[in-house]
Amino acid sequence: MSERPERPERVRVTSPRTDRARQRPRPTPASEIEAQSELGEIYLRTLLRAQLRLGLGVLLALALTVGALPLLFVLVPWLTRVQLLGMPVSWGLLAFGCYPVLVLLAWRYVRLAERNERAFARVVERS
Numbered sequence: 001m002s003e004r005p006e007r008p009e010r011v012r013v014t015s016p017r018t019d020r021a022r023q024r025p026r027p028t029p030a031s032e033i034e035a036q037s038e039l040g041e042i043y044l045r046t047l048l049r050a051q052l053r054l055g056l057g058v059l060l061a062l063a064l065t066v067g068a069l070p071l072l073f074v075l076v077p078w079l080t081r082v083q084l085l086g087m088p089v090s091w092g093l094l095a096f097g098c099y100p101v102l103v104l105l106a107w108r109y110v111r112l113a114e115r116n117e118r119a120f121a122r123v124v125e126r127s
Contacts, residue, residue: 033124047120051113058109065101069093 033040069090073079079090087095 043120043124047116050116050120054109054112054116058105062102062105065105066098069098 033043073090079093080088082089084092
C-alpha cells in the first residue's frame with residue numbers, strides 16, 4: 001500500500017495594505033465640473049462671478065467717462081460755443097474723443113477676462 005503524503009494546509013496570503021488599493025482617486029476640479037456636481041457648480045460660479053464683476057467695472061468706467069460728457073457740456077458751457085475746425089468742441093469730443101476711450105476699455109476688458117480664464121484653467125489643471 002502506498003500512502004499519500006499529506007498536503008500542507010492552504011494559506012491565504014493578503015497584503016496589509018488592502019484598504020489602500022480600494023480607495024478611489026481624489027476627484028479633480030475638471031472631473032467635478034464635467035460631472036456637474038455641487039463643487040463643479042461652485043467652480044463655475046466663481047468664474048462667472050469674476051467675469052460679471054469685470055464687466056460691471058468696465059460698464060461703470062464707460063459711464064464715468066463717455067456717459068459723463070453731457071454733464072461736462074452743461075457744467076462747462078464754453079465747450080459748446082468754441083469752434084474748432086468749423087464745429088463746436090463738444091461735437092468733436094463726441095465724434096472723436098469717445099472712440100479711443102471705447103477701444104481702451106475694450107482692450108482692457110479682453111485682457112482681464114483672459115487673465116480670469118487663465119487663472120481658472122490653472123486651478124482646474126493643477127489638481
